[in-house]
Amino acid sequence: MSIVAKVIAQSDQSDRFLSNAELTQLQDFFANGTVRVSAAQKLAANEQKIVDGGSKRFWAQCPKTPSNSGNPQKTSLCQRDQGWYIRLVSYCVLAGNAKPLEDIGLDGMRDMYVSLRVPLANLKVAMRCLKEVAMGLLSSEEAALAGPYFDQLIRAF
């Protein structure tokens, strides 16, 4: 769900046209469309770089973790998931809303990782490392749009 759909659902709920505040919110969203697109493109183009750089930072802080256990299958699965989270953040940036991250990647996430015996505390560190590397690759405008979704991701672990 995008911010557009969210605001419409909100108005529909109370049987009215969009309020001025809601229209302003949408206007602001549309106005930085170009930055949204460039941020999403950079995340897409640099996914591997962000994952690799993020893993290095993560393992330096947290060496005893499944992705650093010497089992290449585990490492690649963990890094694949990290790449997926970067992709979900890129969807959120384009949608102006955290719903894509919440619906696709956070709902049920804790149960899944507990069952996989991946410590959530470690993942929190890993996600923070992904954010740090990603922020370094984005312009300040792009980072301002993507940062809050990374923060929500970090908070979720």
Add this chain to the structure above:
Amino acid sequence: MQDTITAAINPADEKGVYLEGDALDQLKKYYQSGTLRVKAANQIGGGAAGIISETVEKSLLYGDITLPGGNMYPTRRYAACLRDLTYFLRYATYAMLAADSSILDERVLNGLKDTYTALGVPIEPTIQAVQVMKEVVTQRVGAEAGQEMDVYLDHIIAGLG
């Protein structure tokens, strides 16, 4: 409801890919059209009562439908007609903002024809009223935004037909 952004994200996620190429170009166009959409939604929302009055005056008011035996008589049914036309306008405006007609299918058109048939609401004058609403809206929002609203008001007409 679906909107044009979600409609692009969902199939990309099904494939596990980023939004790129045509899908991303479409989003760019949508963002660029945003100011026009917001401005039109503002004008329509602010003038909704006037748009409905003018629509009724130009389509239904002077016909048999408002006389005894007609479906806009008595006042209760006149008011119901105003309410329905306002729904059409509001949901078409939502759809125009979202650049996606699915909210019309879900919230307006689903079962509408059957309901109207059961209530004896004549379809032909309803369609005429929506046709006139297109003109009234275009007069207020201008040709470019009017064209965009036409897409969704036409969608209602097609759903009634």
